[in-house]
Amino acid sequence: MTTKHDNILGTVGNTPVVRINHLAPDGVNLYVKCEYFNPLSSVKDRLALGVIEAAEKAGALKPGQTVIEATSGNTGIGLAMVCAAKGYPLVLTMAESFSVERRKLMRFLGAKVILTPAPKKGTGMVEKAKELAEKHGWFMTRQFENEANPAMHERTTGREIMDAFKGEKLDYWVTGFGTGGTLTGVSRVLKKESPDTKIVVCEPPDAAMLASGAPQERNADGSPAASHPAWTPHPIQGWSPDFIPKITAEAVDAGVIDQIVKTPHDVGIKWSRDLAQKEGVFTGISGGSTFAGAMAVAKDAPKGTTILCMLPDTGERYLSTPLFGDVEAEMSTDEIEITTSTPGFQLG
Numbered sequence: 611m612t613t614k615h616d617n618i619l620g621t622v623g624n625t626p627v628v629r630i631n632h633l634a635p636d637g638v639n640l641y642v643k644c645e646y647f648n649p650l651s652s653v654k655d656r657l658a659l660g661v662i663e664a665a666e667k668a669g670a671l672k673p674g675q676t677v678i679e680a681t682s683g684n685t686g687i688g689l690a691m692v693c694a695a696k697g698y699p700l701v702l703t704m705a706e707s708f709s710v711e712r713r714k715l716m717r718f719l720g721a722k723v724i725l726t727p728a729p730k731k732g733t734g735m736v737e738k739a740k741e742l743a744e745k746h747g748w749f750m751t752r753q754f755e756n757e758a759n760p761a762m763h764e765r766t767t768g769r770e771i772m773d774a775f776k777g778e779k780l781d782y783w784v785t786g787f788g789t790g791g792t793l794t795g796v797s798r799v800l801k802k803e804s805p806d807t808k809i810v811v812c813e814p815p816d817a818a819m820l821a822s823g824a825p826q827e828r829n830a831d832g833s834p835a836a837s838h839p840a841w842t843p844h845p846i847q848g849w850s851p852d853f854i855p856k857i858t859a860e861a862v863d864a865g866v867i868d869q870i871v872k873t874p875h876d877v878g879i880k881w882s883r884d885l886a887q888k889e890g891v892f893t894g895i896s897g898g899s900t901f902a903g904a905m906a907v908a909k910d911a912p913k914g915t916t917i918l919c920m921l922p923d924t925g926e927r928y929l930s931t932p933l934f935g936d937v938e939a940e941m942s943t944d945e946i947e948i949t950t951s952t953p954g955f956q957l958g
């Protein structure tokens with residue numbers, strides 16, 4: 611059915627849940643929730659719309675006021691869409707280590723992008739955004755602590771999951787975390803309405819902050835005082851910043867996380883490629899890494915187990931990253947062979 615919308619923002623959310631047919635172990639019902647069906651191809655479109663609409667409602671954001679945020683990319687791209695549709699100027703701060711196509715996309719959507727030094731990590735870009743917001747009286751969306759972020763996931767992502775599995779049991783829900791908006795918002799719904807669903811959180815082994823059990827050192831105002839001791843730089847963009855965000859801490863403190871799986875990025879890249887080539891499901895490194903976690907759960911699960919895995923964004927956002935590292939632009943020997951092949955030739 612064709613849907614008609616007043617503007618692009620009406621297309622945020624309601625992403626499909628898709629069955630995995632070839633990669634799932636026999637007897638395990640494995641599904642993915644494809645967040646790349648959002649208009650700007652990531653789960654962060656939800657957060658962007660949620661925080662802007664909440665600020666408008668509260669009167670914290672005035673017509674025409676500049677919006678600012680610190681973002682590793684997808685939030686900035688989502689915010690750029692929302693601000694373009696609603697007429698707010700947008701400034702984004704971003705560590706220079708994140709992929710070039712993300713910066714270009716944000717600029718194409720009309721945002722100004724301020725790069726911050728890679729060694730200053732996630733905290734560096736947040737500090738820069740705070741400094742500019744204070745200096746100019748801009749509205750900072752504060753994705754890592756804004757209650758409107760998990761609230762949006764509670765209202766949309768969580769509801770959609772309940773609807774998709776109505777009348778069916780859902781044994782495991784698997785996610786990673788960036789701000790923790792997805793984790794905390796969806797957990798609120800699952801714990802209330804589907805308490806038997808186990809919540810599995812994936813994180814990189816080189817930044818296993820949750821698995822370490824160590825608390826985040828904080829300033830008096832609740833902001834992170836320094837990088838978490840278990841964190842080291844890792845290549846899974848969008849996952850595990852160098853601190854445990856306040857929103858993620860809510861889920862940790864509430865004890866809703868049933869299992870933590872450490873998923874290395876190279877394993878995630880392999881699964882991302884397998885999802886693309888064996889299922890036609892096209893997701894980024896974090897999606898492949900979350901799927902690695904779901905497959906780890908599936909491997910030991912009894913027949914009849916149902917698992918849902920979040921896929922946060924599209925693989926197309928990673929053209930300049932190791933996800934596409936061994937994909938050549940030139941023709942391979944196999945491809946050259948096709949040009950000279952004789953009748954009866956079959957692709958291997």
Ligand SMILES: Cc1ncc(COP(=O)(O)O)c(C=O)c1O
Pocket residue numbers: 652653654684785786787788789790791792793847848849894896897900922923
């Ligand atoms: C690329 C990407 N974006 C967003 C998210 C989730 O974001 P959040 O925890 O902020 O809801 C993830 C985490 O899985 C991610 O990998």
